[in-house]
Amino acid sequence: MLLPAVAFAEENEDPAIIVTGVADRQLLLDAPTDTGSRLGLTARETPAIVDILSERQIREFGARTNVEALNRAPGVTSSLPATSPGVPTMRGFTGGSVGLLYDGVRVATPGIFSRASDSWLYERIEILKGPASVLYGEGALAGAINLIPKSPRLGRTSLAALASYGSFDTVRLAGDVNLPLGDRAAVRGVGSFGRTSGFVDDTDSELLAASVGLLLTPADRLTIHVAADYNEDDYDTADYGTPLIPAAVARNPSNAATGPGGLVIDRALRDTNFNVADGVLDSQTLWLRSRLTYELSDQLTLSNHLSRFHSDRRFINAEIFSYNSGTGLIDRTTGIITHDIDYLVERPSISGDVEIGGLRNRFAIGAEFSNLEFATRRYFSTTTSVDPFAPVRGTFPGGSGAPLPPINSTAQVKVSSVFAENALNLTPEWLLAGGARYDWIDFSRRIAPATQIDRDYGALSWRVGTVYDVLPKVQLFAQYSRAIVPVGNFLLLSLANARFDLTTGESVEAGLKSSFWNDRIDLTLAAYHIAQDNIVTRDPNDPTLSVQGGRQSSRGVELSLSAAVTSRLRVDANWTWLDAEFDELVEAGGISRAGNTPPRIPQTVANLFAFYSFDSIPLTLSAGLRHAGGFYTDNANSIRAKGHTTIDAAIGYRFAFGELTLRGRNLTDAFYVDYSDVSTTQFQVGAPRSVEISLQTRF
Template identity: 25%
Template structure:
């Protein structure tokens, strides 16, 4: 369990002194180690791995252009997968998310799913929600068809607030300052299940999702794509390009420029969903030991609130008039339903190998988001209307957030005379500032679900919250991956965090508050790798997540903590083209925040939860042109302690406890039909609950997807359809008056060209 105490002296005083010398201290340690420990025969890494990090990263961007398969690498380049580069087919072999080192998945004692670029393109996933719908342990799209952001539940716990990462650095989604990543700009998506606080210092015990940005390739890349289609009530079109390669004749500079644009609507009548995205990236490699990659992007969204808050009766079940609310109903207003966002990322990844033992890395990024939302929100039925009119209120929010992060890492691979070690020492820091202005009008004009009339207005919204939130966190961590034998690996991790949360209340200055906390988290794990590809493992880990913001009373939340024991087995027979993971887990979570029943838009910190379950993930890539992925998840989620006795022993709302999926794609490899491909998928989501007492059940559902495509020369044409039967379903309910329709049928036709 995490130990949490109050800081004895001000956090900012210690943070400034520690951070200012962090990089120099790590560099000095590495240089000293180089002088004191010269390479010896039979120690450290084998000669072929002397610069394994930089050597393997050098194949990034090779081979797998968008919509293409095939092995990566050009002539004379080792076909070794980079942990941040393309995945050959659907089966990834390496990741840097679980350990922050370049570790094969078969040697990683934790459950993880990697969704590569080829799988994203095959499924034509245009949001992070769509791209992760076939991953185990993860329920994507909790709040249905939402054009503003992505929601995720990992092993029963919300992961879209503190559990989203990009390139190993956190994306905080607090309040209404949402970060959302354009999936066309991603090389891979990695779903890590279970606590990861020992390395990242944050996140719920359910796990995290790390989005890996496309990086400059070694070989020239030229790719363009256009497409369009229908999504419920709205048609849409898009265009995208991806250009990159060497920028000089000496092979020191490489570039990549990725961009996309979308315009059109969605399944809600009169709701736009437009987006523009541009991402320049540059890599500088002066020699084989040093590498600097600059990553940046800018994104603009013009959308609406499409996750309509609708009553249980009228969506899951017919209402008093025997009707169901149309899925296309704009509960907002065609003239007053706005969500706009501008977001930007700028940062770099630096790596230098001093010798065959020591490597230093520094990852740094500044993230910025500015969003505005103004809409009517559903609020149950209007009394005396036979449930044919919805009451509404107006909600307006203006949010601006900036997030600075830096992660310093020193990695040493050596032999101590008895065991081989992969030692990681790190120091990271984050600084988050949020300006949040929220206002509402109660009540707003009601609306007919049969014959809606728009353009009605009431009084302007009045602010109920104007806060300036600041959050800082400093963490020191160490991890050692110890080869006890050639087959048995012990992983030990330890981390100390210092966190400071301050809230300045501009409406009621006397209610300004804050707190400082520190915590020690740790992980221990064992994995045994048999030569024929079987790898059983067991791990125990703890989690720590400082909470941003306050309750309605102004009281700052204490950090959330948790612990997990996980056991499982991985199977990757050499050369067979498939990877299977089975895992069982038991998670305990304390300090859980839940919606405040007495104060809308606020939360209270109440109690503890437990999640115990099993999951399975299979990925397949065969030389005969077959790619497949399948997943199964089942767990028992229950509230074990709460200030409200009605919650104890119950399953929290919004959360299905069983789901399964399978997706297959086949491309004919030879003959007259060579290049023609087809496939499809099936997704099952079990029932969930819409009320605390678990008396209102949200029905389970099954959805079907399909695709057909044809590759000829450098061209690719494809048609993809999700929810092909256009089934109307409710993805979840937050309460009896807040249910959310899932995605309607989406059909996308695309044409791409690569040269």
């Protein structure tokens, strides 16, 4: 965990975020957020929970990547599987039900797009809880996560740099320069490089990122922002996880994960790599972004967002590992997967802040057009089996197993949308907000040599909510919303699933947002219920047939607190309890899974952080505790990962030119596992105890 930012760090903080000066607590409830609406509402005014992880908080929590940052947010869990790093769970749903945004622009099919990236790149991360299809289209049933990169600022020169070294030969270097170009322009360059040898054998990896942005104000009412962001990752022989093995075979059995027949995770395999020795996992991604804002008058603003995304990725590995009780070996499958992704998004809109009959009314109307093109090559086979305790990993493909026929496919998803939002102050204390969005989706996929899938969809999403000021800084809110989710990933949608309609979701949420004790405490509390209808199930009268008609739901409570206990001590805490289940799901053989918990969903998630700055010496201390509850990996709930708790701590000394920090993670050396995304009986083992020393400077 990093420490509270020192005073000179305020030069680079988001000017929209207020700092109280009491234990350096930020008033994030009063920060405007574009993620919760396009109306300029603050987090307090939005009739939903919008969690903000500011640049300062990300540093304080010690989050080196977007994945680590999300794991500090209320109610969010985000793992680091090799196939889809950073795909989160939230409010009882995961995968295609959690929307992903980059600088406010929706990213289609997050499971394909998601990658781990250095948190240094981001000004803040905003998380909108609950259905967000009304803002961002299909696939945002549980909420949306907005990664907001650093952008240029007018009128000031600033420089920041970071260098760190830690366990597992981990190096991190980063820089950030903002330069004004006269009174009406500024340019900003941000870059980072990180490498690690990893705690698992032969799992070296590198992350490289660079961003250049230009801000222009050629006229008083016109603002133009253009940027180019490049990200590259290279995991070489990536860790694809550790398989369950019989307890009788394990040399140091644990209950971190268990399965039927006495299967366990063996501590002795914590640092064992089962991938082939020449595995490849890498990607190169380029985002080109532009945003134009023109104030037509004091009340009306025209804006346009235009973005283009391109990414090339390769996965050439042994991926799925399973224990063979007959041979006592680990059997391995292999695969070649390539992705060629091109995505274009155009979003014009007009917004206003006007009076209607003496009442304040904020509105936004607009359209969105996107074109997603995807090409993939997929080839699967098997390779040699290996001794679990002395694997001779070999090279790709290395085996004699009969390969499956290669799958070469292309897909195109065209989406045209119109949307409208409105927030009307019925009184100065009572806000009524609502919105609607209609999507026309044109989907096509070709699977070589002769399979062609074409399908059109149309769907309406909407929400209505209200916020009432009980006191100036005590708000009650409630919201009802409807959302849409496809039955599977559009880019890999099968011919069988393409015949199904979009699933629908609805949510009811109510809660409280409050600041009190002279703004020394922020508190949010929310209770919710989300249901998804028409998921794919089996016909109860003929289990050989797949039909729509299943249902899954979740209900939960989220509590978040930030408190300046004294002028030197701050405590941040959050706690989430949820109950997620399949209300109706029949699988092959007519087996009902009703009442079971969907995979990857923990019942509880909690974080507790404390930060203390001494008065007489420039020394700061911090400590943090994170708890993630247990989860299942299969619909039958027969394979379970146990919950875990980790503790971090840090000590830092401030100099005139920066801050030197010594940081420890997982100080109790807890042994735990996380989701792997490739097999129900295969898990990512959590990192052991580690230390790191870093120097951060700002001018």
